[in-house]
Amino acid sequence: MEPTAEHRYVITLSCPDTTGIVARIAGFLADAGGWIVEAGYHSDPGTGWFFTRQVVRADSLPFGPDQLRERFAEVAAELGGETTWTVTDTREPKRIVLLVSEEAHCMHDILGRVATGELPVRLAAVIGNHDRLGPIVRAHGVPFHHVPFPAPGGGDPEARAAAKAQAFADVDDLVSRHDPHAVVLARFMQILPPELCRAWAGRAINIHHSFLPSFVGARPYHQAYARGVKLIGATCHYVTPELDAGPIIEQDVIRVDHSDTAADMVRRGRDIERLVLARGLRWHLEDRVLVHGNKTVVFP
Amino acid sequence: MEPTAEHRYVITLSCPDTTGIVARIAGFLADAGGWIVEAGYHSDPGTGWFFTRQVVRADSLPFGPDQLRERFAEVAAELGGETTWTVTDTREPKRIVLLVSEEAHCMHDILGRVATGELPVRLAAVIGNHDRLGPIVRAHGVPFHHVPFPAPGGGDPEARAAAKAQAFADVDDLVSRHDPHAVVLARFMQILPPELCRAWAGRAINIHHSFLPSFVGARPYHQAYARGVKLIGATCHYVTPELDAGPIIEQDVIRVDHSDTAADMVRRGRDIERLVLARGLRWHLEDRVLVHGNKTVVFP
Amino acid sequence: MEPTAEHRYVITLSCPDTTGIVARIAGFLADAGGWIVEAGYHSDPGTGWFFTRQVVRADSLPFGPDQLRERFAEVAAELGGETTWTVTDTREPKRIVLLVSEEAHCMHDILGRVATGELPVRLAAVIGNHDRLGPIVRAHGVPFHHVPFPAPGGGDPEARAAAKAQAFADVDDLVSRHDPHAVVLARFMQILPPELCRAWAGRAINIHHSFLPSFVGARPYHQAYARGVKLIGATCHYVTPELDAGPIIEQDVIRVDHSDTAADMVRRGRDIERLVLARGLRWHLEDRVLVHGNKTVVFP
Amino acid sequence: MEPTAEHRYVITLSCPDTTGIVARIAGFLADAGGWIVEAGYHSDPGTGWFFTRQVVRADSLPFGPDQLRERFAEVAAELGGETTWTVTDTREPKRIVLLVSEEAHCMHDILGRVATGELPVRLAAVIGNHDRLGPIVRAHGVPFHHVPFPAPGGGDPEARAAAKAQAFADVDDLVSRHDPHAVVLARFMQILPPELCRAWAGRAINIHHSFLPSFVGARPYHQAYARGVKLIGATCHYVTPELDAGPIIEQDVIRVDHSDTAADMVRRGRDIERLVLARGLRWHLEDRVLVHGNKTVVFP
Structure with missing residues (x-):
């Protein structure tokens, strides 16, 4: 050609x-x-x-x-x-794999962007820890793999740990088959084990639902609600072994006020999660992000 | 109950x-x-x-x-x-019908929002003037109707006008079956005839891809590029017989700069079109928009 | 009347x-x-x-x-x-007193807003820990009081603590004369002693140069630079004895990128500090802010 | 050195x-x-x-x-x-001259920015068509020149035209003395005659109180109010003989809603006028703006 x-x-x-x-x-x-x-x-x-x-x-x-x-x-x-x-x-197409959970708004957004040709990438596979999303993913012509993860709490902790390790091994295996340019944790809601963080270093991209470094960890919108902040945000970052502490690719915020409950913030925050992940992912795929230490240089 | x-x-x-x-x-x-x-x-x-x-x-x-x-x-x-x-x-569910064209990003966005339960509505049908989008719409469990519209230019003008009138009659017919709370022109790219503007008054919602009143009419991003503006926007408004002049429900903008071509603006503008339409539509469906003359009062 | x-x-x-x-x-x-x-x-x-x-x-x-x-x-x-x-x-005019340090951008902004009639308030006095700002303040027809504070570090700690206590007593005295509706810490750069926090409860308004709860304490822009965030912000809040933890009135952010040094962030952050303080102060003066626990209800 | x-x-x-x-x-x-x-x-x-x-x-x-x-x-x-x-x-300091009218908020803002060393420029003079602002300008150590312009309407049109021409000649004369790198129309509210547009081409910077190309000409906030837009804006541009049509340097917007009267928009718009002018002016002074045809390339 x-x-x-x-x-x-x-x-x-x-x-x-x-x-x-x-x-x-x-x-x-x-x-x-x-x-x-x-x-x-x-x-x-x-x-x-x-x-x-x-x-x-x-x-x-x-x-x-x-x-x-x-x-x-x-x-x-x-x-x-x-x-x-x-x-x-630019003629060698990029591939990504999506890891999703029940919170599927980022996955739907990326499916739509790929369908319209807006995101320059081949969506190689979606891996979900629930199988409910399979039919829609497949309607987009994208393979869907269901890898169940043990529910948090309850049962024998050791058995749960073993089941979780096996699930991550399965995910790793599925991801490896596609050798993707990015593994996107599209609200995956599982903390990656350190060995996967290392294996996917510089390729695992997470969307965290707060304006980091505020509200690290679980239920950031509930933390934001409790503090009474007037803006909520989202952060797209590379995954590193330290939770929510990797190099930041992109962040943005939207206004909230006293009339927003924590549930409203969860809903409204999705708008900013979708946007921030889509921008960060595009920049990564277009080689616009250079990482140095724990910071990024982004040529947008 | x-x-x-x-x-x-x-x-x-x-x-x-x-x-x-x-x-x-x-x-x-x-x-x-x-x-x-x-x-x-x-x-x-x-x-x-x-x-x-x-x-x-x-x-x-x-x-x-x-x-x-x-x-x-x-x-x-x-x-x-x-x-x-x-x-x-709030127990009587709202219904909407989507009218779409080839520019399907707003449709994908609304499908995703309905799928996640984020938009409190039943998507009664999607009517498209191309049939390419059918399979994905149907995978969401939503009926898809293909109503072809004559291509602009070329051929006998009278025959084209007649074909267009027939297409609009078909659309009207399909919409009427669902008696929707909103008819959403999700980048439909066809100008509604005055009689449909009247029939759907207060229910027909359009997303225009400029910050109105700037750049009324066709190819607003190209107009914006030519003028050298530093922000581009989108406007969600009720449709009235005067083109792009109905009561404004919501608007927003994003920054662009000299490095953005008109094609970049088209792509980047989609992010703001999706958001503005989704916000405007939600407010309409939650009875947050009161129209008075050519202006709206929105209780968000 | x-x-x-x-x-x-x-x-x-x-x-x-x-x-x-x-x-x-x-x-x-x-x-x-x-x-x-x-x-x-x-x-x-x-x-x-x-x-x-x-x-x-x-x-x-x-x-x-x-x-x-x-x-x-x-x-x-x-x-x-x-x-x-x-x-x-609304016929009983509100009065404010400003406490300022060397970082005078918020003070200049408020002087300008009062001069144009934009902020509905009488500026009763400016109290500064440096006397350099006196002439401009007085040109605005506003009394300026110089209350020197001991420089940080160096010298006998006990003598410094005593000098500081005396300075705060002088400030308290000057403020009391005006019985203001707000005591504005316009980048005052001194931590209020608990007894003044209590005496001015609900009236002492601070502008903190970060998007709280990120980057509490000293040199927040340098903290932001070190973390590599993509937005910097400012927070207007009521002062309480716990540092930077009082009820938040208003917050906003602006984008930064890899090309911004910490010094650039200091400069660029001023734009958002000015705006956030001016908005928060206006809302306070117009009785738009209701405090409940550690959160605010703001009717803007 | x-x-x-x-x-x-x-x-x-x-x-x-x-x-x-x-x-x-x-x-x-x-x-x-x-x-x-x-x-x-x-x-x-x-x-x-x-x-x-x-x-x-x-x-x-x-x-x-x-x-x-x-x-x-x-x-x-x-x-x-x-x-x-x-x-x-960068060792050859830049000089600017400000032209102001009664709407002095942009002037106060620039005075404050120069006073804090935030804007890298020497403010050579302020020329005002009212003398009320003299004392504050002079307290900043900046010369103030009062050049009265005839009030609009009333009286003999020819005499008014002659008075206006004389006033502009005086302004031109005062500006020439300083040979400034920028002549800033800080809400000057007078339309420059074509010969001054030409004489100051590439140096005359205006702040227009709308998001151009919307609402060209007089009373843009009132036009915005009448149209019911949901955002108002400001535009910093180089002055050319065609009114409000010169190359755009910077623009920004803020949200308004139904509760904002035209007077509220006037007041709230000032926040965005100040910011947009300050950013555009800084970029001009730092040689970040390259003009080509009617568009700008800005390296911020």
């Missing part, structure tokens, strides 16, 4: 800041005839680190993605051993 | 403003033992008109909805001949 | 919720011919408490504010011993 | 887009040892035009601003005859 004007390569790079980085990268691209259609740069005075994201028209380069990667690797190598970089090809 | 704490009557009333209206209504309710759980009042200095919406616990009243209506009619009559009022019973 | 259409009485009332409260109050006003031009009601299901604020045209009542208070006291008494209420007369 | 880390040069450039522009500029800077601390790029697919803004640490370059300009001129020349560019030195 010939490259077209819409066919692009997306380059991201992070390295210790110094003079001449932009010139080195831009020089490399210019020498190859590369036409940069989008470029973001960030020089971070706090960490002394440099970040860039560049989008190049594929039809402006005399070589394909593999050779671009090979040649760019040499450029990156000159920028020091700590440099990290990626080159992605 | 016995009334419960969750079972409520919603009273709305508009009349020329004068002293004692609140006392008259509140006195009537108090005499009957009515427990008001929500109340909104608006005394409009511009028009000299009074508006109220009150929500009463059904289990606090010694009579049912029909008798409440009968008795309230007497109270309303005392407030003058121009008074308009409604009493609705 | 005769009452005019602009002359109003503002009634607020909180009491345990029960049937008939609205009827009792509205009936009282209607019997006296009172014309209600603004009314807010809130029935709180969580606490079982009722709140109202009503604005009555003074020229519609056959008596003045003192007699209104006398008569309304009887109505309130019928609503039970826990009832609290106020009746204020 | 030696350059410091805080001392910077700001380069802006617009030219027809082609391959290699970034490389050419970055290469030039890298060869000189220039350390880029901030960089924005925009490649506009609609116009085929390229825009950039770059900030370089002065202490990283072996030459001063004049030599930088000389050398950069050669680079720019290579990019074609349509190229426009600027190099500014």
Whole structure:
């Protein structure tokens, strides 16, 4: 397939800041005839680190993605051993897997966005801990896998722990089959075990229903109601072993007032959860998010 | 079925403003033992008109909805001949019909909201001028009717006009079967003929993809792009015979910048169209919107 | 002076919720011919408490504010011993005192709002712990008092504590002379001693430069920067002895991103501090804020 | 004076887009040892035009601003005859002149921002068509010039036109003395004559009290009230001979509802006028705004 004007390569790079980085990268691209259609740069005075994201028209380069990667690797190598970089090809479609629970509003939202072509991704599978959502997911042409999790409380704690471990092993197995670019915890309501956090590092994306760092943990809207805040929010972040403490990709809020009960906040907060997750996920899939330590650089 | 704490009557009333209206209504309710759980009042200095919406616990009243209506009619009559009022019973479910076109993002959003129980309504039917959306709509357990509309341009104008008139007659027919509380033009992309505007007055709800009164008519995002605005918006309004000029229920905006092409605005604007329509529709269905002239009073 | 259409009485009332409260109050006003031009009601299901604020045209009542208070006291008494209420007369101008430090942006904002007649208040005095701001304050026709506070750190701790206690005693003294309706900590940067928190309970209003409960205490923007949040905020709240934990009147946020240093956040946050304080203060002065426990009911 | 880390040069450039522009500029800077601390790029697919803004640490370059300009001129020349560019030195302070009328809220806001060092500018003078504001302006150490304008309506039209022309000539004269980087119409309420629009092209900044293109012209809040919109806004734009039609720098909105009278909108809109003007002005002064045709590219 010939490259077209819409066919692009997306380059991201992070390295210790110094003079001449932009010139080195831009020089490399210019020498190859590369036409940069989008470029973001960030020089971070706090960490002394440099970040860039560049989008190049594929039809402006005399070589394909593999050779671009090979040649760019040499450029990156000159920028020091700590440099990290990626080159992605917009013709290689991204895949995501959704983990859902009974709170299905984020899943419905993503199904709709994929159906309208609004989110540039193939929805490889939805994994749910209830089977009620299967028919609608399948009507969208997306495989649905039911992995039951033990209900909280009650019964033998050891048996429950074993059942939960098995459920996570099943989830891991299903996810692995698709090797997705993102594992989206779309209100999954289960805390990932540390080994999955590590296995999916930089790919597991969670939507937390509060404006973090306020209201970490369970029932954040009820915490917000109790405190009497005038705005409620949602946070899209990468999952790390420490609960609700990973690098934040996106946040937003909406106003509430005294007339909103905790149940109203639960309902109204969904609007902001959907939006924040959709934005954060899009940015991740378009390679707009560069992680450094516990913070993100987002070129929106 | 016995009334419960969750079972409520919603009273709305508009009349020329004068002293004692609140006392008259509140006195009537108090005499009957009515427990008001929500109340909104608006005394409009511009028009000299009074508006109220009150929500009463059904289990606090010694009579049912029909008798409440009968008795309230007497109270309303005392407030003058121009008074308009409604009493609705939250146990009588509301029905809506959706009219959609190829731009299906608002439809997907409403399907999701109905599926999660977030929007308190029965989705009676979806009518689309393309049949592509049928399977997903039906997977939600909702009837889908395909009514083809002639494509714009090309062919014999008279034949096209006749085909269009027939299509609208079919739509009217299908809508009438359900007698819905709202006919939602969820990016329907067809201008309603005046007779349908009149037949559905106060029930036909449109989402226009601009912050009205800016960018009336076709391709508002392209108009916005050409003008170089820094925010784009959406407007939910009642349909009247004058295009995009009906009473506004809700509006909102999001930031854009020079890096957004018209196509980006189209995509990004969907987020605000979905939200604005969902909020406006909810308020309409919960009897929170009182229309007076070409303006609305909304008790959110 | 005769009452005019602009002359109003503002009634607020909180009491345990029960049937008939609205009827009792509205009936009282209607019997006296009172014309209600603004009314807010809130029935709180969580606490079982009722709140109202009503604005009555003074020229519609056959008596003045003192007699209104006398008569309304009887109505309130019928609503039970826990009832609290106020009746204020819009002709009795409100007074505020500002406490400021070196961070003078909120003070400048309030001076400007008072100068344009935008904030309905008499600025009785500004008390600053630096004297640099005196000339501008006085150019606005407002008395400025310089009360120096000991610099943090260094020197003999006991002497510093004594100097600080003396400074607060001076502030208390100056404030008392004006008996203000609000003592505004316009980025005062000193923690009020518990006895002043108690003496000014319900009148001391603080602007905290974070979206509480995130980032309590010192240098909240630096905390926000370290956490990598995508929004920063400000909170206007009543001061209580527990730091940054009093009832919240108003909050708002603005977006930040990776390119904002902590210093940028300090600068950009000022925009939201000014707005949030101005809104919260206005609502307080217009008797729109009813406090119950650690939460507020705001009728905006 | 030696350059410091805080001392910077700001380069802006617009030219027809082609391959290699970034490389050419970055290469030039890298060869000189220039350390880029901030960089924005925009490649506009609609116009085929390229825009950039770059900030370089002065202490990283072996030459001063004049030599930088000389050398950069050669680079720019290579990019074609349509190229426009600027190099500014953050040590050369910017000057502004404010034109004000009776609506002084924007003026007070800017005075406060300059007083706190928040806006990086020297306020060279305030010119007012009423003298009431003189004392406060002068307390800020800023010269105030009173230039009376004839009141609208009444009297001999020819005499009024002559008086107005004279007033504008006086304003022009006063402005010229300061050769400011921006002439800010801070709610000046007079329509600039075409010759002043031309003389101050790219420097005259207006704040219009609506979300343009809605509500062009007089009394926009009253127009907004009549239409029943749910948001009101403000627009900061460059002044051109066509009224309220110049390139938009910044816009924002706030919610209103049925309870807001036109007078409430006037008052509440001030909050957004202040903010929008302050942001737009800052961006202009920091060379963040590049104008192309009737649109702006803003690197915030």
